[in-house]
Amino acid sequence: MGFGQFLSSPEVKLRIVTYRDAFQDAAKVESLFGEEYERLSATILLDAKDITKLSIKENDTLILKNKSGSIVVKAVESGYEQPHPGTAYMVNSPWSNVLVPEEAGGTGVPAFKDFEVVASNSKGAKVTGIKDIV
Amino acid sequence: MDNDYYVCTGCALLCDDIGVEIEGGKLTKVHTACRKGVAFIKGCRHPLDSTVKGERTDVDLAVKEAASILKNAENPLIFGHANSSSGAQKIAIGIARRTNGYIDDTSSFCHGPTVEAIIESKLKTCTLDDVRHKADVLIFWGSDPANSHPRHMSRYSYFPRGKERQRGWEEDRTAITIDVRKSDTAEICGKNGLYQIPVKGDTEFMEALTSALSGKVPKTSYDFDKKRLLELAGILKKAKFGVIFAGLGMIYSLEDFEPLYRFMDKLNSVSSFHLIPMAGHYNMRGFNENLFKETGYINRVKFNGAEVLHGPEYSVVEALRKKEVDAALVIGADPLSSLPRSIVRYLEEIPLITIDPCQTLTSTKADVTIPCALVGVESGGAAIRMDGVEVELKPMVETDRLSDEDVMKRIMEEL
Ligand code: SF4
Numbered sequence: 001m002g003f004g005q006f007l008s009s010p011e012v013k014l015r016i017v018t019y020r021d022a023f024q025d026a027a028k029v030e031s032l033f034g035e036e037y038e039r040l041s042a043t044i045l046l047d048a049k050d051i052t053k054l055s056i057k058e059n060d061t062l063i064l065k066n067k068s069g070s071i072v073v074k075a076v077e078s079g080y081e082q083p084h085p086g087t088a089y090m091v092n093s094p095w096s097n098v099l100v101p102e103e104a105g106g107t108g109v110p111a112f113k114d115f116e117v118v119a120s121n122s123k124g125a126k127v128t129g130i131k132d133i134v
Numbered sequence: 135m136d137n138d139y140y141v142c143t144g145c146a147l148l149c150d151d152i153g154v155e156i157e158g159g160k161l162t163k164v165h166t167a168c169r170k171g172v173a174f175i176k177g178c179r180h181p182l183d184s185t186v187k188g189e190r191t192d193v194d195l196a197v198k199e200a201a202s203i204l205k206n207a208e209n210p211l212i213f214g215h216a217n218s219s220s221g222a223q224k225i226a227i228g229i230a231r232r233t234n235g236y237i238d239d240t241s242s243f244c245h246g247p248t249v250e251a252i253i254e255s256k257l258k259t260c261t262l263d264d265v266r267h268k269a270d271v272l273i274f275w276g277s278d279p280a281n282s283h284p285r286h287m288s289r290y291s292y293f294p295r296g297k298e299r300q301r302g303w304e305e306d307r308t309a310i311t312i313d314v315r316k317s318d319t320a321e322i323c324g325k326n327g328l329y330q331i332p333v334k335g336d337t338e339f340m341e342a343l344t345s346a347l348s349g350k351v352p353k354t355s356y357d358f359d360k361k362r363l364l365e366l367a368g369i370l371k372k373a374k375f376g377v378i379f380a381g382l383g384m385i386y387s388l389e390d391f392e393p394l395y396r397f398m399d400k401l402n403s404v405s406s407f408h409l410i411p412m413a414g415h416y417n418m419r420g421f422n423e424n425l426f427k428e429t430g431y432i433n434r435v436k437f438n439g440a441e442v443l444h445g446p447e448y449s450v451v452e453a454l455r456k457k458e459v460d461a462a463l464v465i466g467a468d469p470l471s472s473l474p475r476s477i478v479r480y481l482e483e484i485p486l487i488t489i490d491p492c493q494t495l496t497s498t499k500a501d502v503t504i505p506c507a508l509v510g511v512e513s514g515g516a517a518i519r520m521d522g523v524e525v526e527l528k529p530m531v532e533t534d535r536l537s538d539e540d541v542m543k544r545i546m547e548e549l
Contacts, residue, residue, distance in 0.1 A: 017315070017333055019278065020278060020281045020282045021281050022282075023169065025282075026170040026172075026173040027173075029144070029173040029174045030176075030178065032471070032493070032495065033180060068475070068476050069475055080315060081316065089315065093471075094470070097471070098474075100474040101474065102455060102476040104455070107446055108434065108449030108450070108451045109242075109386070110243065110451060110477070112243070113383065113386050114334065114386070133475065133495075134470060134495050134498055134499065
């Protein structure tokens with residue numbers, strides 16, 4: 001156990017926006033239970049400032065949690081020209097769906113593309129696997 | 135190579151120019167399709183087995199067990215359909231009617247409102263063939279076809295030469311993306327092609343554009359550059375044949391469709407604009423049209439004797455959230471993948487039937503699983519493309535698995 005285990009990890013509130021990815025989609029079609037689908041799904045794209053705030057390095061894993069659930073995903077810098085601190089992007093998948101709030105205001109349409117989570121350093125925890133989700 | 139062309143059912147673009155090579159009855163090569171289409175046509179690595187309570191069994195027994203679950207239920211849910219042939223969808227509607235069940239599809243939580251508005255002629259639309267031959271201004275609003283429908287831009291919207299678009303995309307077409315981030319589609323639209331707006335900023339942007347088209351100063355609370363907005367209004371006004379490809383980014387952001395109707399009305403008073411919903415699954419539109427013909431509603435229906443009930447309370451999301459259904463048959467969808475985990479957990483508490491060519495997250499929790507042929511590859515039928523055009527599907531290879539329509543027919547017979 002390293003010294004870092006005893007330090008409290010900063011928690012950062014993030015607004016998650018989901019999107020589609022053709023390669024992740026193809027990986028799903030080939031094998032929903034495969035490593036490639038997990039690799040392309042369990043990732044969050046962050047603004048450089050949020051990476052600093054979270055005291056993590058790129059490719060570290062993060063815990064994302066809210067009232068709906070919690071998952072561990074890999075953190076990657078988005079590389080978008082326009083800065084987006086406070087907003088992070090995830091490809092739409094069973095991983096993002098763990099965090100989508102159940103409450104749909106009676107409309108029948110959950111907020112798939114816009115919800116909040118609290119992110120913190122997972123201190124080396126493994127990315128959540130598809131089997132852990134179901 | 136087989137001289138015939140086939141249709142890819144990998145997405146609602148239903149590309150009908152697919153070439154395949156077959157050796158010894160097996161598919162060896164797929165030509166023309168995109169990466170996703172090739173993966174789809176080649177089939178999944180984990181085909182579904184016929185099982186009852188986790189034990190392998192023959193299809194006859196699984197069908198009988200599925201029928202018995204539906205017969206014993208008071209309020210069964212018949213859900214999915216977006217990846218089913220039209221024939222299977224029609225029987226699914228019959229099963230819901232026979233069992234006084236709920237019936238809903240994935241459009242319930244995605245493109246339903248747009249398809250409904252088009253079917254009810256509240257939004258002007260056109261076909262993808264019209265787009266290829268005529269469209270000069272393309273707006274990808276909250277949509278990213280480079281990822282969701284990989285051949286959209288090359289086959290229909292941006293790059294092809296059409297009857298009235300013979301000079302190539304650089305001169306003949308203007309492509310614009312309105313989105314919250316620089317998507318791959320936005321990259322293709324070029325340096326000034328992206329209008330980046332804040333999350334949930336769509337309604338205001340639409341209203342500001344409507345003002346600009348009316349000659350007023352466009353304003354947004356997020357101070358979007360007025361000059362750029364006026365420039366965009368100028369491009370829209372000059373369009374001879376404009377098309378908005380509406381994605382979920384736009385649909386989810388609108389509280390209601392009134393701003394969209396006002397915007398389309400204004401646009402059509404100064405130029406000519408159409409809207410096509412970027413439906414994802416290959417036959418979601420088919421289900422909407424089939425249910426509409428039967429009931430007057432495109433989704434979210436509950437049969438109650440001769441009565442047809444409709445509304446958000448009959449949507450898959452609310453029915454599961456409120457635990458109103460007591461059994462479920464899922465065909466052509468994977469709700470455990472595509473819906474919030476907290477909502478679909480309830481499916482594990484009730485008898486669950488899954489019909490699919492492949493193992494899915496939903497099938498891992500099902501009491502009964504029934505494999506079916508992959509539509510468009512192993513079985514034929516019909517489907518309706520995202521623009522409302524019916525497309526005939528024919529099988530590329532033979533299989534001993536039943537078609538999705540035959541599985542549904544067998545269940546109906548047992549009822
Ligand atoms: S764009 Fe869609 S229909 Fe066309 S080949 Fe790709 S997945 Fe298939």
